[in-house]
Amino acid sequence: MPIHKNISVIIVTYNNEKTIKKCIDAILKYSPGAEVIIVDNASEDRTCEIVGKFRQVILIESTTNLGFAKANNLGIKKANGSFFVFLNPDAYLTNQGDLEKLRDALIENSDYGLIGPRLISLDGKVQKSVRRLPTAWKAFQEYILGTESAYDFYQPKCTHLCEVESVTGACMIVHENLFKKLKGFDEKYFLYFEDLELCKSVKNKGFKVGYLPEVKIQHLVGVSGNKQPTSKFLHTSAKKYHGLINYYLIQLIIKINNCFH
Numbered sequence: 001m002p003i004h005k006n007i008s009v010i011i012v013t014y015n016n017e018k019t020i021k022k023c024i025d026a027i028l029k030y031s032p033g034a035e036v037i038i039v040d041n042a043s044e045d046r047t048c049e050i051v052g053k054f055r056q057v058i059l060i061e062s063t064t065n066l067g068f069a070k071a072n073n074l075g076i077k078k079a080n081g082s083f084f085v086f087l088n089p090d091a092y093l094t095n096q097g098d099l100e101k102l103r104d105a106l107i108e109n110s111d112y113g114l115i116g117p118r119l120i121s122l123d124g125k126v127q128k129s130v131r132r133l134p135t136a137w138k139a140f141q142e143y144i145l146g147t148e149s150a151y152d153f154y155q156p157k158c159t160h161l162c163e164v165e166s167v168t169g170a171c172m173i174v175h176e177n178l179f180k181k182l183k184g185f186d187e188k189y190f191l192y193f194e195d196l197e198l199c200k201s202v203k204n205k206g207f208k209v210g211y212l213p214e215v216k217i218q219h220l221v222g223v224s225g226n227k228q229p230t231s232k233f234l235h236t237s238a239k240k241y242h243g244l245i246n247y248y249l250i251q252l253i254i255k256i257n258n259c260f261h
Helices: 020-030 047-051 068-076 098-108 138-144 176-181 192-206 232-243 246-261
Strands: 007-013 035-041 058-063 083-087 091-093 112-120 162-165 172-174 208-219
Touching: 007 020, 007 098, 007 232, 020 035, 020 047, 020 091, 020 098, 020 208, 035 068, 058 068, 058 138, 058 208, 083 098, 083 176, 083 246, 098 112, 098 172, 112 192, 172 176, 172 192, 192 208, 192 232, 232 246
Parallel strands: 007 035, 007 083, 035 058, 112 208
Antiparallel strands: 083 172, 091 208, 112 172, 162 208
16 A cells, blocks of 8 residues: 655734744755645734735634644644644745655654754754653753763764754654544644644554654744743643642752753
């Protein structure tokens, strides 16, 4: 039976008028065969107007801000691809066939369930986009015992596909069948930690999470959360992910570390 290789790109927007055109243009230039679905979380700027000029792009306009997880899950309902790419509106493809390379890595490595690319800043510097699934013990290892990359984001040293514990949700690819078995992103998270939860679920299903440094995606850090109380959402999601006891224990460990640095 032939493998269907079509790709659906799901992008969640909220007041991203400054970045969304470049994001879409890059997809159409470097991976023109991909289906592009934009889910707009009730933007108050010109985001929808800009997206609406792209006839080949599917635009879903929500009347309320659904958050990252719920909006992505809504976009999936319109997707026809066998591979889902979740891309931030401030992330740009940079080379021909970027998405196809991510897809082919999943096809050729059936033990992997989710893969993220190398993320680079506009100045070409590599962003730390990988981390171990965070726990209080790992926070203690890094901030008290000095174990590098035990808790915080880091840059893998591999030059080819390698296994990691989690990748950031700025850009990731997952097979349609696996994503639907996992029942999509966990909608208890409004913003932040939904990517960690998805990576953890992929691993719990017996698949690996991968980092593919050969594919380089340009990413503007923080722009996708434009005009939102990101700090509030970050701490709210952290409490849900860790549980209150572990959350406050991690905060204490970080505070102790800050006192000595």
